Amino acid sequence: MTDKHMRNPELDVDPAVIDQMATADYSAGMGGVEPIPFKHIEDYTTFNAEWSEVDDDLVFHFFLTPEISARTGWRKYWEVDFPTALDPAAQEVFQATFPRLQAQFVTELNSWWLRAFGFGRISNPEVYVDALLKELDKRLEAMTLK
Numbered sequence: 001m002t003d004k005h006m007r008n009p010e011l012d013v014d015p016a017v018i019d020q021m022a023t024a025d026y027s028a029g030m031g032g033v034e035p036i037p038f039k040h041i042e043d044y045t046t047f048n049a050e051w052s053e054v055d056d057d058l059v060f061h062f063f064l065t066p067e068i069s070a071r072t073g074w075r076k077y078w079e080v081d082f083p084t085a086l087d088p089a090a091q092e093v094f095q096a097t098f099p100r101l102q103a104q105f106v107t108e109l110n111s112w113w114l115r116a117f118g119f120g121r122i123s124n125p126e127v128y129v130d131a132l133l134k135e136l137d138k139r140l141e142a143m144t145l146k
Helices: 015-022 074-094 125-145
Strands: 039-041 048-054 057-063 101-106 111-116
Touching: 048 125, 057 125, 074 101, 074 111, 074 125
Parallel strands: none
Antiparallel strands: 039 048, 048 057, 057 111, 101 111
């Protein structure tokens, strides 16, 4: 990310692995890792997303849409514009910064990962999820229209 407040430079493990480790079920007879039940969202033209509650946190994965992937200049959009919009959108919605908000690009999946620590404890996390996705979409739309 371009902003030091949300990026954890010491995080050298794939965030998807961290999410899977957080939901591991090592009880007798089960062994292994429980898959995380992500809710998929494809309602926006600027990204696709999925989110879940993991422990007490909200975890997001963001992906390119097929339409954006087909565009010339998609790499700049995804590697520069997207994190430039994600950082202030998340900070505004959650009213928090690093270390409560941490984001990272996941090279293996060509996706962005965001974890909002402690926000899974609230009574209606969908309100925050909806607000974040709408704010992020609004910021990305404004950037692409320039």
